[in-house]
Amino acid sequence: MSRLPVKKTYKLYVGGAFPRSESGRTYEVEGANVALASRKDVRDAVRAARGAFPTWAGMTAYNRGQVLYRVAEMMEGRRAEFTELTADEAEVDAAIDRWVWYAGWADKLAQVLGSSNPVAGPYFNFTIVEPTGVVGIVAPEEPPLLGLVSRLAPAVVGGNSAVVLASEHRPRAAVTLAEVLATSDVPGGVVNVVTGRKRELAPVLAGHMDVNALDLAGAVEDVAELERVAADNVKRVARNGEGQSPWHAAAFLELKTVWHPIGV
Amino acid sequence: MAEVEKRQDRSPVPSAFEYATAPESRDIVRLEDRYGLFVGGEWAEPASGEYAPSVAPRDEEPLAEVAYAGAEDVDLAVHAARDAFTNGWSDLAPSERAKYLFRIARILQERSREFAVLESLDGGKPIRESRDVDLPLSAAHFFYYAGWADKLEYAFPNRNPRPIGVAGQIIPWNFPLLMLSWKIAPALAAGNTVVLKPAETTPLTALLFADVLRQAELPAGVVNIVTGDGRAGAELVKHEDVDKIAFTGSTEVGKEIMRAVAGTGRKLTLELGGKAANIIFDDAPLDQAVEGIINGIYFNQGHVCCAGSRLFVQESVYEEVLAKLKRRMGTLRVGDPLDKNTDVGAINSSAQLERIQELVASGEEEGAEIYQPPCRLPEKGWWFPPTVFTNVAQSYRIAQEEIFGPVLSVLTFRTPDEAVEKANNTPYGLSAGVWTEKGSRILSMAQRLRAGVIWANTYNRFDPTSPFGGYKESGFGREGGRHGLEPYLTFDE
Numbered sequence: 001m002s003r004l005p006v007k008k009t010y011k012l013y014v015g016g017a018f019p020r021s022e023s024g025r026t027y028e029v030e031g032a033n034v035a036l037a038s039r040k041d042v043r044d045a046v047r048a049a050r051g052a053f054p055t056w057a058g059m060t061a062y063n064r065g066q067v068l069y070r071v072a073e074m075m076e077g078r079r080a081e082f083t084e085l086t087a088d089e090a091e092v093d094a095a096i097d098r099w100v101w102y103a104g105w106a107d108k109l110a111q112v113l114g115s116s117n118p119v120a121g122p123y124f125n126f127t128i129v130e131p132t133g134v135v136g137i138v139a140p141e142e143p144p145l146l147g148l149v150s151r152l153a154p155a156v157v158g159g160n161s162a163v164v165l166a167s168e169h170r171p172r173a174a175v176t177l178a179e180v181l182a183t184s185d186v187p188g189g190v191v192n193v194v195t196g197r198k199r200e201l202a203p204v205l206a207g208h209m210d211v212n213a214l215d216l217a218g219a220v221e222d223v224a225e226l227e228r229v230a231a232d233n234v235k236r237v238a239r240n241g242e243g244q245s246p247w248h249a250a251a252f253l254e255l256k257t258v259w260h261p262i263g264v
Numbered sequence: 265m266a267e268v269e270k271r272q273d274r275s276p277v278p279s280a281f282e283y284a285t286a287p288e289s290r291d292i293v294r295l296e297d298r299y300g301l302f303v304g305g306e307w308a309e310p311a312s313g314e315y316a317p318s319v320a321p322r323d324e325e326p327l328a329e330v331a332y333a334g335a336e337d338v339d340l341a342v343h344a345a346r347d348a349f350t351n352g353w354s355d356l357a358p359s360e361r362a363k364y365l366f367r368i369a370r371i372l373q374e375r376s377r378e379f380a381v382l383e384s385l386d387g388g389k390p391i392r393e394s395r396d397v398d399l400p401l402s403a404a405h406f407f408y409y410a411g412w413a414d415k416l417e418y419a420f421p422n423r424n425p426r427p428i429g430v431a432g433q434i435i436p437w438n439f440p441l442l443m444l445s446w447k448i449a450p451a452l453a454a455g456n457t458v459v460l461k462p463a464e465t466t467p468l469t470a471l472l473f474a475d476v477l478r479q480a481e482l483p484a485g486v487v488n489i490v491t492g493d494g495r496a497g498a499e500l501v502k503h504e505d506v507d508k509i510a511f512t513g514s515t516e517v518g519k520e521i522m523r524a525v526a527g528t529g530r531k532l533t534l535e536l537g538g539k540a541a542n543i544i545f546d547d548a549p550l551d552q553a554v555e556g557i558i559n560g561i562y563f564n565q566g567h568v569c570c571a572g573s574r575l576f577v578q579e580s581v582y583e584e585v586l587a588k589l590k591r592r593m594g595t596l597r598v599g600d601p602l603d604k605n606t607d608v609g610a611i612n613s614s615a616q617l618e619r620i621q622e623l624v625a626s627g628e629e630e631g632a633e634i635y636q637p638p639c640r641l642p643e644k645g646w647w648f649p650p651t652v653f654t655n656v657a658q659s660y661r662i663a664q665e666e667i668f669g670p671v672l673s674v675l676t677f678r679t680p681d682e683a684v685e686k687a688n689n690t691p692y693g694l695s696a697g698v699w700t701e702k703g704s705r706i707l708s709m710a711q712r713l714r715a716g717v718i719w720a721n722t723y724n725r726f727d728p729t730s731p732f733g734g735y736k737e738s739g740f741g742r743e744g745g746r747h748g749l750e751p752y753l754t755f756d757e
Contacts, residue, residue, distance in 0.1 A: 115731075120727055121727070123722070132735070225527075227523075231523045232519065234534065234737045234739060236740050242757070243757060254716065254735050255733065257718070259720060259722055259725055259730070260707070260710075261722060
């Protein structure tokens, strides 16, 4: 006798928990009822991201690197599930390897992106990178997993927290990735995944005064309008291309220059 | 003037020593009656037909008539820059590009007194500052970036750095020539050509700089200078053949530029306003700290985006610091920018003076206590005395808004945590100062303050090798250092 499978409820991932949309709405996509987030869900996610930011940013780079490596470990154990969701094994492998690659960057960004500056005076002057804060990511529609990971990993490796609007038409991989993150020692709230209509939610993210930076790679509507509202608090708008690069991470990092006196 | 003098009886300190005047001669500067636009290596009448005088803030003397560029003029300048980029400049060997920049640096050094005098005349800043800060730093900036021109592959390994094309650059009136240098030097080193729009109240050193370019034999059109007001800047920002916009100025205008550039994919860097915290711990060398407070807020009449305009003093030394500060303020000499003894010069424009007066009035209205040392202000020109506010709440406008004048708001704190919390409580994040004898505390504060530049036991110090720029609403992108090249380059992914 065949066993009736236990189906998953696809919910949001906010502040380390898996709530339904506060609106009670869902939409049917990929054969499942997926949470249809409201504007308030996005605001709640930003709040959670802001709350988690100091903890994540305050961890040592070595520690962040290990946590992100563990994301890859946890994904590896779920390869079958991700392969089913994406219908593309190569995409899953690339997504896992991308986490590994960025995990290794955590404690090297400062060395590659920072500098020591020979000023004409008695100061030890140096420039370091620091996370900018909360990053809003409108994930690409395709590929549903690798597209998201390629945007998310460079945002969080430097210590930012993130709010992700998942692929609208293929959101299940994003929700499953959230389950991986929840079991990977990534502190709750560092990554928040919201599913729903980008047209409804992206403007909320772009205009939110407590979001510091945006990656609009997957924006489906007028990007110019999103960039315009992003100006309200001078958000950093990343224009990262495909693939992987430390410069993608740099788009979400601030440069801080310190003049430390030299004297006896 | 009367308003200032009536406060004399509230002063606990003696007035400034009497000094004989020590005026710097202005004969070294020869101005034309009227300046056109510098486009394609030649002076051109503006198609707009508009001119307006540039006025000396110290006595409201009209110094010269300056063209106000319109849309057509900006278009011509952008075409000239594009032409120069395509036909020569981008093909020039980088080592030759470097040599042009070295030449410019040397000529600025050679003609530095002339530029310093003109800067003080046109902008109102003390000659001591234009001579000892603006000019040496301007020359140093060109010298620094000159050396980068043929070493870009080492700055950005594996990225194939290439020039972007035409850079549109808009600069403010507080450090006219220095901001010109911060903009033009990295842009040219990276191989771009430039259209520069100086501020409407301080165009003259930029126009004199065109003569430096002539002496350096820089190819025509590589640098174009279009004077004018905000309209010219707006035309430059929206011009479709400008590949990169660099702006230094107010956060308000910066946001407008961001909106104008939205969706175009053009590169943008913004260096905007600030409301910096200058934090004095009780173990700090207080006399040195007071000098830092003075330099932090009264340098260049407080017309400094990174000015230390919010002073945070640890409660245990509050009375002592305030007493020392007031005493020191009493020795500041406010007056003729061309006098070598002057510490605080003229306010740059009547519009800026009105803004300062309006915010100071709001401070008094909201309940802060004002102190201004007794000082005689000249009859003509635009002046504002060094001012300090105590009993300031964080919610007051004088503690929140950028005043861009010689006005300091003093607040207190008890613990490092409280200092960090209060210092970061602003939408700005350009700079901050920390004063303490404890090195580990300097570094922990530096780590926790959300600002792009942290000065420890010093303030308002700049260097071409040292990246400068803001967090949050103070903008993005860096000027200075290796990082200052990046906004002017395009890369392989």
